[in-house]
Amino acid sequence: MTTRVLPAVGDPDAARAVTTLLGQLPDTEPALPVPVGDSTTLIDTLARSAAVSVDELPEVVLVHERIGPVPALDLIREVALRFPAVAVVLLTADTGPGLYSAAMDSGARGLVGLPLSYEELAQRVHSAAAWAAGVRRHLGQGGDGPTGPGGTVVTVSGAKGGVGTTVTAVQLALAARASGRSTALVDLDLQAGDVASYLDVQFRRSAVDLAAIQDLTPRVLQDALYTHPTGLALLLAPADGERGEEVTDRSARQIVSALRHRYEVVVVDCGTQMGSANAAAVEMADTAVLVVTPDVVAVRAAKRLVRLWDRLRIRKAEDTTTVVNRHTRNTEIQPSLVEKITGTRTARTAVPAAFRELQPYVDSGRMHELEAKSAVKQALWALAGELDLVKAPESAADRPGRLRGDRGAAGLRRARRK
Structure with a gap:
């Protein structure tokens, strides 16, 4: 051999x-x-x-x-x-x-x-x-150990503050979970993370509790996770921002790797400030999403961040997916221009400008209750599909007990009467 x-x-x-x-x-x-x-x-x-x-x-x-x-x-x-x-x-x-x-x-x-x-x-x-x-x-011979790279890790970073990074991360995670996939949402915006506020969560444990642990067993990991009513597993940022420095690039790699082997989808909110921990997560990710708004300041910031990732060998521009948030048809900066300026791949799905429909849910910390008819939710869940985070729905023909030619139980009853 x-x-x-x-x-x-x-x-x-x-x-x-x-x-x-x-x-x-x-x-x-x-x-x-x-x-x-x-x-x-x-x-x-x-x-x-x-x-x-x-x-x-x-x-x-x-x-x-x-x-x-x-x-x-x-x-x-x-x-x-x-x-x-x-x-x-x-x-x-x-x-x-x-x-x-x-x-x-x-x-x-x-x-x-x-x-x-x-x-x-x-x-x-x-x-x-x-x-x-x-x-x-x-x-x-059918061992239980993982045979490949494990679950899918997606990082969500913002070109600058206020572009909608956390809303994007939360909705991507909710979409994956709603499709039936086990999903973890990690807040690695360690100094200013707000995932807990967006999902109405009060929990004392955070990523800092895992930072100094050398061997992240399933029991240790579970103790630090909060299970949200939606089924999402949450690993939150510390309440005291200065403690975020305790999460090093090494501990971030260990945390993300452990979660990857436990969940089918891991969504990491990296915020807008790049430190060693969230830079390590971006490097490890299967998909790195960069959120930008269609304005000159945000696009310039996105270009700077992409160049920074390339210089530090964190991620290449062509391996980064840019998502345009608050998009309108009459704005001068369109997704194609963002793609050209940043050198990244722009997602086919652009998120419309509809903050008014979001504001009540953001203010009340109930982003998981955003209505299905919301244009923002529809766009972000479509983006989740584009990124292969959602499980494909089972076709009617493939469901157990269905007859392909007779359209299910009704067809079977008609066949018996004949």
Whole structure:
């Protein structure tokens, strides 16, 4: 059996050395593309493969100690959580017991010292590949473990304050839940988050309670979540904004990964101020939504934010979906112009300007009771469908007990009378 190995090495010289040595290992072939140069590309590559089949994933991933922008141990933890059928090996100059223990705790299957030696690399790759093969055999026999990237994570960020970020996040989550999907709504606007106010919630727990916990077990996670009457699981921002600093990028990754494996849809309200925590969420997201209003100030702010994400290697412009809120047909700035200026993909669904119909529900904290005839609700739920957050309705022909040719029970009764 041939082992596919995917190196994740940011340094060009180290990448060449790893690729050359891998080419000499028997029964081993590089997984394309080789190598990947940063953490974002690695996660995206694995996610695309997992979306096809677990068999399309490489058996072994080699993570170099200087990979970026996500630190190596955090990246290993994310790969281990999202792609449990992949064995991760850390390439590092520090092979001491402290780092070895930390790497094992993160989910690594071994360490290889730098500079690389053929014998050690061959031994670790062989051992890791055997472990991955065992996991895949177990999954093939109907194991309960997740075989792919888990649930869908969508982040909602605002180009500037007041563009409707939280309304968008709340309605996307409500739409997903109403369609029958298990859904979590996370408020990572850590200093000024208002999800609790929009949904009339008073709850003492918040994301801060999970920040210092190394192992987020289902029980620990559940204790920090509030179950809303709509069925949404809420992870709220802290009541004291200064405590938001306790949620680091590392803890945000751990929180989002844990939620991804528990819920089919995870919607994250990232607010408008970018910190390390919500930047990590945007990087991890399957879909990153950027909310903008059709005015010059907001569009310029969106362009700046998209460029910031690109410079920091958080997310590429073409991988960002921009949603135009408060849209009117007679405004000079239309979605096509927003797309051209920002370089993003603009959603087909634009949200109309209808704040008057929203105001009573916003003021009373009852956004979940917004009427079905609301133009804003209809647009945002249509957007949820465009983003594949809602479960497709079951067709009448496919429902149990239905006769395709006779239109159900009535047809069956007519057939019997005949």
